[in-house]
Amino acid sequence: MHGWRGKILHINLSDTTSRIEEPSAALYEKFIGGKGLAGYYLSRSIRLSWDDPGMPLLFFTGPLVDTPSPTSGRMAIVSRSPLTGTVGDTSVGGKYGTQIKRAGLDGIVITGRSAGWRGIVIRDGAVEYRDAAHLQGKTVSETLREIGDDGSAAVIGPAAENGVLFASIMIDGHYSSGRGGLGLVMAAKKLKYIAVSGSGKTSIHDRALLDRAREEIIRLTSASPALLGELGISNFGTGALLDLIQSRRMLPTDNFRATAFADAQSVNAFSYKTKYHTKKTGCAGCHVLCKKKGERGEIIPEYETMSHFTALLGNTDLDAVVEANRICNEAGMDTISAAATIACHSEITGAALTPRDIVSLLGEIAASRGVGAELARGSWRYAESKGHPGVSISVKKLELPAYDPRGARGMALAYAVSTRGGCHLRAYPISHEILRKPVATDRFTFSGKARIIKIAEDLNAVIDSLTACKFLFFAATLEEFALAFQGVTGVPATAQDLLRAGERIYYHDRVMNAQNGFTAADDDLPARFFTIDGTGGNGIAVPAIDRAAFLKARADYYKIRGLDKRGLPTNAKMKELGMA
């Protein structure tokens, strides 16, 4: 087998047993890897509660990982989300995926629950269980120091131990598997960390073909202003988007009560670059290197964090943002949900928050102490408990990231129908509605968007299964990556073949969510987007979203996706996709 290592490691924490499964080639080809293959292993347990010992926590890589394919250092972490109850999957960078492959594996399935806190060390496929009681309460970096620098490690911090519903799993210290609270699933298993390393090598079927694909992809990324351009994310980090989103009048401000932040220029990526003298860093196998570190080792926040800890909260203190990011990384919390939940709290209480208040509240949330214990349940549960559910700006209880949907109708539809809740990455329509790639679309219309969103979801399901980086698709296409896939695995596949697999993988999400009672009622946006205009300016009007047009687009989406009018899967479509 080329590309894949052909082995899945199953670990049962209840009795500290493990076994190796060698799936068929057909299964690999059907679900590719990463999100797709992990989804296959999740599906049989999807109706269990997230804290049931039988609920698997899955760490899966894809066939391109540990090869020269560009940006191939990613992986997927998958389980059922404690925050949303939906399928919970995250794509995460760093070098963990590469180490899984070098350990001779494609994925790790963890079930059971340990009696006391444990750590797991996997070396070349051999599993060692370690006592981790002494690490309870330790931050992510403290834990990493204890377990040593051997390969790569997935770690939870105090937030997960304390029951924060948006607790994350941190990879290599600062790559966050952030959305949906998968850190809490790990905590429920009493698992503090999993370190993995290996000395093996992933076999490549046709190196010349892979090199050709790689050259084409690199050439395309060089031609991309958003990636490697002077103002792009390689130079400025994903924070480069802040100026653009502000200029398009869709920067979420004051808990989404406005769409432009008067002080945006003072908190943009240039300000961080100037103040912290940033340098590039990034995932294994990446030439873009979008992550930024300050000269003193400070982790510079990503765009979402940068935006939500400023505009959403009325804050202009850069040091406070860097500190907020540090606290979230050390405690293991999703920055988007953390900032948005604090913004929700601020709106409900009417309290204007100082930078010190923000930092203090984060500490309370991580410790589940004081008001932090309420906020640790996420904005939706908090707002509902206060009698103001509409103040939680979330979809399926997952807080929205830093693109106001009034500024991009495709984004509005994508948020609503996303299988993991308010997520921008399932279809990432910002690519065409704002960044003009592969071509620009009219951001203020729903016309044509239903099919665009559906195809983009299929595409991103493929990317998260390969496992590659979505950013590269600002420049390259699946045409080039199909060539890379073929070069690595030897499996003949066109871009359209992979898209078909992506359609199956994404439909699988809908099937699993439906089993847990999710319907069209959950595929909706907070009411304020339909009733309150955004903040116009620069000749741009940002009107509220027309409810009827939204519902029409959603109905179109269901039809195109092969769902019934309630947003539920059909037997006919499942059969067509080889799932029934």
Place this chain on the structure above:
Amino acid sequence: MIDLLRKYESKLTAQGICDEGAPLFGALDAELVWNRSGAETAVLEEVISGLNIASILYARPAEPYFSILNRLAARATEGYFVPGDSETRTFFHDIPVSDRFDAPTIVATLKRRRSIFIRDHGIVTYGTVSPEQAFVVMSSVCFSGFVKFFTDALVTGTKGDDIALLRDAMRRYREFIDSTRDLVPSHAGPFAESVRIYDAIIEAGRLTVERRMVDSYFGNISYRDGGTIYISQTGSSLDELAGCIDPCPVDGSSCAGITASSEYSAHRDILMNGDARAILHGHPRFSVIMSMICEKENCANRGQCHRLCSTPRFIGDVPIIPGEIGTGRFGLCNTLPPALRGRRGAIVWGHGLFTTGRDDFREAFRSLVEIELMCLEEYGKALGKK
């Protein structure tokens, strides 16, 4: 969706890529809509059902493209031809060809590539996001076929009645340029107000398309005013620049220009280190063709001319330089600025022509057309020697 189909149908005919009534354009959201009825819709609907796409375009290209593509298809021994120009190669790799206008053949090809040329029929292509993608591919296939046919004629020699086709195409092209000679920019610079800068850019961009000095949405344009460079956005059509111009502070204090043209770095370097305030970049076809004609034998860089050419070459006073799109190691941001210093224009190998103006776009536009006519003339001379 029908509005978008009509828009790109109009652009295809306005730019001379298709004859009026030729494009058959379908778009699929929840329902499939066509710009017109046609006998081919049954096959195309079958194609749509076999692919995960949002729009489809089938059209017989206008002359001379149709004849040229037919000849290239007849000579394609492996089921495709490879464009020589660097920009088309960057995005499209190769152009598959076939003799069969049937759904299985088209589906099988479009699963792998974005277009197919079917002999004696036309081009089929598609979009997954917007019908604009199909328009761009259709335009690029015609352009790259034209460039390849003319380049091959000088490099590998003409065959059969190619000469007649070549000469007829050149004559038509010359007549078109002459017939549109009154289409020149009117705004006189230097401009101090941003509103005048936008107007001048929009006008010059539109005229560049109307004079057919660029195809589809490629090309870019910029103007410097003090510490700000106004530049067309990436993927914007030069004839539709209203709302698609990014003002970029040269000190980098804002990244709002992240959507600026992929050639922003080259533009900035040229504009900040010389006398020019205006830059115009088009893809006039004979400038592209002549840039690719090199008679140096046994060159170590053969096959890598677009990025490694080290031999100084000129057409008249205009240098030809290597350079890939964007900011990579071989990016034209490294080669173009020094080449343009003190000159009216420079041609990037197999890519396009950059010209400058001291105060406005009138000078840059005039140079663009003049250099293209010079290249056309040079081509005619070279062909005469064959």
